[in-house]
Amino acid sequence: MITVLNKSDLPSRFDIRRLPKTLSNIIKISAKEETGIEDLKQKIRQTSGAVDFDLHQSVCFTSRQENLLGQLTNAQSKQQAVSTIGDLLNGQV
Missing domain, CATH: 1.10.196 (Regulator of G-protein Signalling 4; domain 1)
Structure with a gap:
């Protein structure tokens, strides 16, 4: 499971450490600023086992x-x- 925290461009309103321990794969992104998107894509590839996925295969x-x-x-x-x-x-x- 991947936990995505959007709006990282805004001040945080909660303490991430208070999230349940089961939410360990935490990725911060800002869809507005387009930051963290590559990290999210990489985490999806790692989690799905598609790190070396070839679109032409x-x-x-x-x-x-x-x-x-x-x-x-x-x-x-x-x-x-x-x-x-x-x-x-x-x-x-």
Whole structure:
């Protein structure tokens, strides 16, 4: 869990030390001033395990997606790949 405290550009009205100990991943940001946003993004990546995430790499979240990607990767011809995509678009896969 990540605790995000917004409005860090304003004077604090409470003592952070009084927050429950379960709220340990505390990130201060100011959406208005756009500060702390990169820290928040990094914390999200760390917490989700996506530190080295590559936007250009295929990602499968479900076994269905993994199966479809496998079928496309193993297609013996362009026609077979097009057929698999057609089945996908028509709801047959």
